[in-house]
Amino acid sequence: MKIAIGADTDGFELKEYLKNYLKVKGIEVVDKTPKKGSNLVEAASLVAKAIMDKEVERGIAIDEYGAGSFMVGAKHKGIICAEVSDEHSSKMTSQHNSANMLAIGAGIVGKKLLEKMIDAYLAEEYAGGRHQIRVDMLNKML
Template sequence: MKIVIGCDHGALALKEEVKKVLAEYPDVEVNDVGTYTEDSVDYPDIAEKVCKEITSGRSERGIVLCGTGIGISIAANKIHGIRAALCNDVYSAIMSRQHNNANVLAMGGRVTGFGPAGEIVRAWLTTDFEGGRHERRVNKIMALEGK
């Protein structure tokens, strides 16, 4: 599976920890689109880079990180074809995959500790979409993009 990851300056340390977790999975290939320093960057630019990799088909899923995860998740969800879920706990990560088929995980570097973030990533990465009645709902969500 190809995963693209990106962060702003507020989540650089968390991004590096998440990449260590992703390295636990030999079938996961990671593309890091930045940022690479603590110099200030705008999280919408990072969200756009990550989501472009997904919508182009070069990556299957993405992880976006900013200080709280809020701004970057809002920005990501503005992009056609993206279902970004801000997850602060394992249960939300599982549900975002099972019920919403989230293709982007968002977290906050200033609000999510390294240990919990690792568990969230593991749960999100290994949980499949259930389809069924959830497929209908996801289709309705995606149809909202055209309104």
């Protein structure tokens, strides 16, 4: 699996931690914000565009609270972005919503919780079935 990651200034430190965590797990990482200084709009847009361009399968954007990155991700056609701050939500958004992008708040989530959230998100497969109606509706928007 190949994942794009990006962060604004407030999420940069946690993004760097996540990058190393994913690499240790054998996941290819495309860092869209390798230098500190991006704002959340450009960082989350770069992650969303990497998914839209099929450069990666999934993406993760990190800012201070996650809400801003979520709003940016949700503005891009073909992106199903979920703002998550716990393990269960990370798992369920993958299973029920086929989310291809996560928005995470560095001011809310610490390193150990981040690890659990990412593991849950990546381990879960989309269930399809009755959930496909909702996913189709989301994909028709914008």
